[in-house]
Amino acid sequence: MTQQPLRGVTSLRFNQDQSCFCCAMETGVRIYNVEPLMEKGHLDHEQVGSMGLVEMLHRSNLLALVGGGSSPKFSEISAVLIWDDAREGKDSKDKLVLEFTFTKPVLAVRMRHEKIVIVLRNRIYVYSFPDNPRKLFEFDTRDNPKGLCDLCPSLEKQLLVFPGHKCGSLQLVDLASTKPGTSSAPFTINAHQSDVACVSLNQPGTVVASASQKGTLIRLFDTQSKEKLVELRRGTDPATLYCINFSHDSSFLCASSDKGTVHIFALKDTRLNRRSAQCCLQAGSRGQSRTYDWTVRGLSVEPGKLHCACRVSLHLRIRSQHFQECQLCHCHLCRWDLPQICLHS
Numbered sequence: 001m002t003q004q005p006l007r008g009v010t011s012l013r014f015n016q017d018q019s020c021f022c023c024a025m026e027t028g029v030r031i032y033n034v035e036p037l038m039e040k041g042h043l044d045h046e047q048v049g050s051m052g053l054v055e056m057l058h059r060s061n062l063l064a065l066v067g068g069g070s071s072p073k074f075s076e077i078s079a080v081l082i083w084d085d086a087r088e089g090k091d092s093k094d095k096l097v098l099e100f101t102f103t104k105p106v107l108a109v110r111m112r113h114e115k116i117v118i119v120l121r122n123r124i125y126v127y128s129f130p131d132n133p134r135k136l137f138e139f140d141t142r143d144n145p146k147g148l149c150d151l152c153p154s155l156e157k158q159l160l161v162f163p164g165h166k167c168g169s170l171q172l173v174d175l176a177s178t179k180p181g182t183s184s185a186p187f188t189i190n191a192h193q194s195d196v197a198c199v200s201l202n203q204p205g206t207v208v209a210s211a212s213q214k215g216t217l218i219r220l221f222d223t224q225s226k227e228k229l230v231e232l233r234r235g236t237d238p239a240t241l242y243c244i245n246f247s248h249d250s251s252f253l254c255a256s257s258d259k260g261t262v263h264i265f266a267l268k269d270t271r272l273n274r275r276s277a278q279c280c281l282q283a284g285s286r287g288q289s290r291t292y293d294w295t296v297r298g299l300s301v302e303p304g305k306l307h308c309a310c311r312v313s314l315h316l317r318i319r320s321q322h323f324q325e326c327q328l329c330h331c332h333l334c335r336w337d338l339p340q341i342c343l344h345s
Contacts, residue, residue: 009025010024010052012024013055015058016153019034020040020056024069026045026051026070028049028051029054029065045073049073051069052077053108055110056111057112061086062085064080064116065082073092077105078101078102079099082096082099097130100127106120107147112153115151123138137180141162141165146197153203156205157204159175167194167195168192171188172189193212195213197213197241198242200244201223205223207221207222218232218233219231220232220267232253232255240257240258241255242256253265
């Protein structure tokens with residue numbers, strides 16, 4: 001008896017506040033609420049074809065789409081399409097309001113309320129968004145086949161992090177203080193001895209977490225001072241990390257890997273972690289760099305079947321429904337529960 005293939009999920013991404021996640025699939029796009037877990041919307045195969053990547057802008061009507069899979073409808077993998085679900089139109093193409101086209105495949109997309117970041121294998125582009133899009137920045141990177149990049153969603157901090165030119169390094173750029181068209185000294189953290197495999201910023205952009213290709217340790221750094229804050233041990237055997245993510249209040253961090261496990265670490269109340277005997281004082285550091293061998297909790301998933309994205313939530317957040325009227329065209333935007341952005345102008 002032959003095994004039935006898994007339904008084609010090509011990528012999975014949480015939105016900026018981790019209240020939703022979206023799935024790019026062979027059959028289109030599906031969007032789910034996290035608490036309670038339920039489907040909030042979908043774009044079927046007839047509308048968009050198969051998808052390679054999808055990125056949400058909070059809980060708004062705007063989605064960034066990258067074609068992929070076996071039967072993409074609109075474009076190849078070298079273009080980012082912006083879908084406005086609030087836009088009226090009989091045809092699917094009427095809802096495509098922006099397109100960013102490149103000569104090489106797009107590996108990742110990140111968005112915040114006024115910028116969009118598009119990641120290629122050796123270059124990262126930053127555009128103003130969604131009004132009057134224009135290129136603001138262009139950064140060359142080390143070979144980045146996974147499209148590693150993270151963008152802080154905080155209104156107070158516009159921090160972008162991606163692999164630096166040196167092996168195992170991270171480059172941080174404050175998009176708010178960097179002027180378009182100017183060059184500045186890179187803000188670099190020498191995080192690992194081997195290539196970076198995973199990177200994540202916490203919500204306020206004060207801490208960055210990263211792991212190397214070895215996958216045994218996760219290191220956390222202060223984004224302002226560049227000092228290493230702590231090391232978290234996932235395990236002793238090498239592993240490929242799929243995802244590392246902070247809880248919304250930065251109290252916990254979770255990590256998923258190809259070992260079929262999800263590890264959860266306590267960051268604020270570290271007494272919850274089962275500590276290692278290792279504890280060393282970093283030379284020139286103001287504080288201790290500690291290694292925790294074990295986690296608060298480990299969860300098992302079926303290894304080797306699909307890449308796993310993880311998220312930590314300790315408190316149920318209930319949001320009331322909001323409605324917003326566009327001041328230009330007076331349309332009521334209320335598709336996915338929170339105020340949306342109107343591109344009708």
